[in-house]
Amino acid sequence: MIIKHALLRVSDGKKSHFEAAMAEARPLIAASPGFIDIEVRPSVEGAGTYLLLVRWNSVADHRDGFRTSSRYEQWRGLLHDFYDPLPEVGYFGDPL
Template identity: 60%
Template sequence: MAVIEHALLPVRPGMEAAFEAAFAEARPLIEASPGFLGIAIHRPLESGAAYLLLARWRSVADHRDGFRMSDRYRRWRALLHPFYDPVPEVNYFGEDI
């Protein structure tokens, strides 16, 4: 069973274009991670709303103990976290019921 990582990404107002460019640069970092199955990021339709990130992993451990403990994550964080206010909260979900 795959795991869905869910995060709302509160990008600072006025920084959306720069965030999207940074995300395009960061995307290969997560895609190269063992256990990674796919990612989708959705733009907000309302001003000031957060982006929605949905990533699929083989397991929570692949994300939390694999990617988040890697050098790839340190680079991901350096590229993307300056855009967030506050830092996003990550939740995990199982597949459809």
């Protein structure tokens, strides 16, 4: 299992719209082969900042599966206009 992480910085004044769009987008990613779980956590220190954690069976399930699918295009259409700047994405393996 791997965890994909992204720090999402949502443009000022768009928090409630982002959260509604994320609720709409969750089923798109959840329907993907290799998907395990998703968490979106708001920062307790900075308004408009969220930590996205998605658990996948493998990096390929995310990168070569979901990211090349029509579901990703819908996900992107729902969410990417909220980010300023676009998030950095990283993958993490099993705990030590």
